[in-house]
Amino acid sequence: MRIEQYVQKGSFYKAVVEDGSDIIFVVDYNGKIHYHNASVLETLGYRAKSLIGKNFFDFVRPETVNDVTRQFKQSQKRAFTENVEFQFLCKDGDFRFLEFNAINLKHKEGLDGFILDCRDIMQRKENEAELVRLQKAKEQFLANMSHEIRTPINGIVGMANLLSQNPSPVERETYLSAIKHSAENLTVIINDILDLAAIESGKLKFEKIAFNLRDLLPSLISTFTYQAREKRIHVDYQIDDSLNKILLGDPVRLNQILINLVSNAVKFTHNGSIKIHCMAERETKGICWVKIEVEDTGVGIPQEKLNTIFESFSQADASVTRKYGGTGLGLTIVKQLVELQKGSITVRSKEHVGSTFSVRIPYAIGKADETSAPKNARAMKKAGAAKLFVLLVEDNDINRLYAKSVLKNWNCYTETAENGLVAIEKIKNQEYDVVLMDIQMPVMDGYETTRAIRMMETPARNVPIVALTANATKADVEKCIAAGMNDYLPKPFSPDDLYRKLFQDLRLTPKEKVKKAAGQNKLYNLDYLRSVSGNNEDFIREMVLTFTQTIPPVLDEMKVALDGKDWERLARMAHQIKPSFTLMGLNPLRSSILFIEENSKYSTKLDELPDVVSDFVRQCRVILPELAKEAVPA
Structure with a gap:
């Protein structure tokens, strides 16, 4: 029996072969196609019977023909061969990934040929490629993080060593400035990672606060004055008169979006200027669509990279990280923050000419009496300078020294406890205005200690407790509140952060213990x-x-x-x-x-x-x- 007669005999089932989703070829050992089913039309684009008489290997990607031919010859020795991947030329000129299982007709019918049951594995290959890409991106991210974290730590350790060698006053000032700068860089990196984690877990919440862009933008721009002056680039902004109004939204998150965009513009612009233009694009039913454009004359972004710059752990090029630093998370966070506020972000860019990022966010329009001018921080510090009686519960010597030194500057009297058990004994014998509570401690952690305090007799049980925690995710904060704490302050914190928490957020005042x-x-x-x-x-x-x-x-x-x-x-x-x-x-x-x-x-x-x-x-x-x-x- 010849192969032609075998095909005409119809020895395979119509439901499986003719109407099935798999592509079926019948080919001889030389690759000549004697039959294919109708599935080649949907998957490969060829009409019925159009490939019969042609050679199978003519459609295999040329650089892989030798490998597929070799596997054909090996299959001649076996009754059945599984999972052979290859790429087949489609009607539109593209190659598509297929995988065949081969039934050797020599063993069944004594014929020199195969039934090839071919499955479309294009999606699987794309998924594999995406996984590889993501894995490489994450590996690159970890490498970047290692570099980005180690660099400021190395600076801090190095400068601290130099400070111990009796430097001159000028050198001392330089070393301290370098330590501060390194610590700030480290904080930015950690905050980026925490923000992304909060966004991706769906636990990021937005405030609805009254604000005016005319109050927010000038102070934001001023933070980049020194960097811009160093690079001799001009930073300017314009707020249209149409935006001189009260908006209701989250000014902190808007500030974060703009800081990322302006920071990138300053980083990648070596000459020329940066312009920020704010306008009311449209108003409808009490909603103002705010459009903010950040335009620079920087290095620009290659056209083929414009679609990937908003992806996690991604920058336009790996060399960007090496040259400019950064986590590669800034634009990812910006895009997420914008879209979570039902807005959008787009970018136009040309290499060596510059880039323009356009942000559109809808804000409800508020009333003039819904906002109030912020209090002057120095005036607040003067008003709140009276002594607080503070219990600092912290097991880390350096953290204890730092917090105590800050509190001492405000004339606060501070007692310390290295773990929760010591803290409880102190609270039994002394009334405090506030307890600053570390979370992770030996013997008794912050959660256990707080629960124990809340079970004491009054007035000890009512003492305000502020968590000092390096774990600042939403879940960690909720756990602190559930344990009975009044508030939390994420580490690392600045003196201003601690001051705002004690005197503005909690509005603490020293108790008149002696009069009581x-x-x-x-x-x-x-x-x-x-x-x-x-x-x-x-x-x-x-x-x-x-x-x-x-x-x-x-x-x-x-x-x-x-x-x-x-x-x-x-x-x-x-x-x-x-x-x-x-x-x-x-x-x-x-x-x-x-x-x-x-x-x-x-x-x-x-x-x-x-x-x-x-x-x-x-x-x-x-x-x-x-x-x-x-x-x-x-």
Whole structure:
């Protein structure tokens, strides 16, 4: 039987062969096509029977013909061959990826030929190529991150080492400036990654706040003045009169969008200018479509790269990262932020001429009385300079030193605890205005500690608690709030960030602890004396009288010892009066005595001792007259 007769006999099922989605070829060992089904039309574009008599290998991609021919010859030795990939020429001139399973007719019918069952694997190949591309992009991203993170860290470590070598005042200023610049670069990188994570998890929320672009844009542009002046490029902006109105939206996110676009323009422009033009494109039903264009005369973007610049971990070219730095996430974040606000972003660019990014975002139109001018930060600091009593719960020595130094500048008195367990003991014995709580700590973490505090008796349970956390995702913040914290501050934070959190967001003011003691919530508690004396009033009055008469001279001695920096004497005085404070139930002040005794004895925390001693003496002098009233017979 010849192959022609085999085909005419119809030995394979019509439902599978003629009407199936797979492409079926019957070819001889030399590649001559004796049959193909109708599926070649839909997949490859050829009409029915149009390929019969032609050679199969003439349609295989030329550079792979030898490999496919070799696999044909190997298949002649087997009854069945699986998963042979090849590319077949389509009617439109493109090659399409197919994969065949071959049934050797020699074994079944004694014929020198194959039935080739071919499947279209174009989508699979495209998916594989996309996975490879994404994997390479992520590998490139990780390489970039390694470089971008290590570079500022190296700068910080290097400059810190130089600072330890007794530099001149000018050198010291230069090193400190370099450390600050490196730290800021590191913060930008981390914020980019966190922002992208928040966006992709769908947990990014937008505010609806009244703002005016005429207030927002000038201060934003001013942040780039120094960089632009260094590169001798001109940065200018224009806000059309039609936009002199109150808009309702998220000015922080708009600021973030513009910072990314203007930052890129400054980075990639070496001469010429950068122009920012803001206009009201249209208004309808109380909605203003704001259009902002950022135009530069920079290096431009190749035409073939315009479609990829908004993808994650992508820049127009790998060499861009090496030359200019950056995460490759800036434009991805911009596009996501714009589209999440139901807006759009487009780009026009020409190599060596420049680029123009156009952002369109719809904002509701507000009223003039819905916005208020921001308070002057310096005025706020002056108004809030009164001392807060702060408990800083932090296990990291450097973070403790940084936060304490910042608080000290605002005349805050700060006690520290290296873990949650120590913090709880301190809170039992002292009333604080606020607790700054680290999250990840040994012994007892921030969540456990907060829950334990909220189960205490008042007033300790009501102390404001602010989480200091390097985990600043939405889920982490929600976990802090769920544990009972009032607010959070992501690390790294600047002094201004901490100030805004304490004095503006939480509006904290120091409690009048001593005055409270004289009133309804006394700092002293005579229950212990009543217990040991069987409520003997004469005994209690005698003990109180002795205490109020013997303590003032000791306080005077402590001041003398402090002024003379006689730490041994100061420790001895604190040790001497410590038991008496326990008898009188003066637990809040007892914690100060313990601090004074411990640190005077070992000459530690000497920079804090003057404040602690002065505060202790001041409170004692207010409490003693109140306590003396207990010694007067009723």
